[in-house]
Amino acid sequence: MRWELSEEQADYRTVLGEWLGERCDAETLRAWLDAGDHATFEDRFVGEGWFAVGSSEELGGEGGGLIELAITAEELGRRAAPSSAWLGSMLALPALAAAPEAAKALLADGTTTVLACSADAIVGPAAGVTLAEDGLSGRIPTVLGAGRARRLVVPASSEHGTSLVLLDVDQDGVEIRDRPLTDRSRVASDVLLDRAQGTVLGGDASEALADAALRSAVLVAADGLGVMERMLDMTVEYAGQRHQFGVPIGSFQAVKHAAAEMLVKVEAARSLVFLAAAMVEAGRQEAPLHAAAAKAQVTAAASAAADSALTLHGAIGYTWEHELQIFYKRAKLDAPLFGSPAAWNERLADSLDLVGGPTEP
The missing domain is CATH 2.40.110.10 (Butyryl-CoA Dehydrogenase, subunit A, domain 2)
Structure with missing residues (x-):
């Protein structure tokens, strides 16, 4: 969706x-x-x-x-x-x-x-x-x-x-x-x-703090989405400019696949973030589940996308002069900010009715 x-x-x-x-x-x-x-x-x-x-x-x-x-x-x-x-x-x-x-x-x-x-x-x-x-x-x-x-x-x-x-x-x-x-x-x-x-x-x-926790999950996830979008744009632009063997590196299948994977992460993140925002805003019973999923999945995806962007930029991506380092660090902080993906996944698991295995007659 x-x-x-x-x-x-x-x-x-x-x-x-x-x-x-x-x-x-x-x-x-x-x-x-x-x-x-x-x-x-x-x-x-x-x-x-x-x-x-x-x-x-x-x-x-x-x-x-x-x-x-x-x-x-x-x-x-x-x-x-x-x-x-x-x-x-x-x-x-x-x-x-x-x-x-x-x-x-x-x-x-x-x-x-x-x-x-x-x-x-x-x-x-x-x-x-x-x-x-x-x-x-x-x-x-x-x-x-x-x-x-x-x-x-x-x-x-x-x-x-x-x-x-x-x-x-x-x-x-x-x-x-x-x-x-x-x-x-x-x-x-x-x-x-x-x-x-x-x-x-x-x-x-307690209610105000619970509301603030859900808002923090949605807003940090949204920040991670924006950072991820920017890193994708930078990576695609660089892949079209950087040449190896006389052709842009963006023509290499491995680079195309990595960029496509980043794009999939961005599109999935957008739906997660804004659905969670709508659920929390409406005060829906399932809002905590959506907020937890958005924070855990989007910030983890942004952190992984930052690693991909850095790899595809090569040595220049590690330099202080290149602006990728600014977004890389922001994505890495978004992951633990107001709760790590693991912490939110635990909260998500605790909220679900888990189905046990078959019982003995």
Whole structure:
């Protein structure tokens, strides 16, 4: 099955792609990454209205839903655009449903509010942060976009269970330690809390975190789809330019087969991602299965496609000067980001009713 976007969604994808092509071309992106500058792009992304697409108009967003967010993630991945703060903010929105004023502030001016969950695992209740009378204390490793955040939504455990706490970063008791990543297009930090003060959000914390986990699966898978598409385009272009034995290497059957396999991965990934986005957005009972399948299968496929692209580029693909290395590293990070394919496959298996073997009479 091939997923087809609506005409309006396809137009949005085209317009966003053109905007990114102008604002985040390869030379500009490389300059940002060399300087460690993520703010320039992210501020422009907010200032020109893209940040609020895919969020409720009631909260000050531009409308749309998870499908539009998946389109955004796909196009950001296709350009390897700095977008850690955007993703962290989109994961925080389910928690902010109980704090509409904070959600409106986030969507209106891009006041970055990031979900403070470790990017090394599937989003869930925090294991290392406790909420007591004197505030929040603990450590959360590898929080995506925390270095760009003004506020954090922190899952914390207390005697009453799991709570979500909204706190300002600029206060005593909050320390943000940057953590370098091999993928320079993303940023992450460790968050250390020592009696930090915040506001406990209402609503069901477990439900909000479960929603954020499914959103993370869909959006990271969509990013992997975009990265995979870009690597396929680069590989096909290079195979038509690089000559051996007097002919383009793209004429060799082995190269054709490898490129065709990448194309099959891309087309299968597109259907997985957008079907999962639609299921999660609609709140369907089978949504967790689709989200798990998308995260596990698409990011694993993107990682494998990155290896194929590198092999087909040969020695030039290993060089710092060639842009393939940027997308290779992004694809490799997408696989473990917010849960590895193995972790999501386990969750998928746990959700299925497995049929046992024949029983003895």
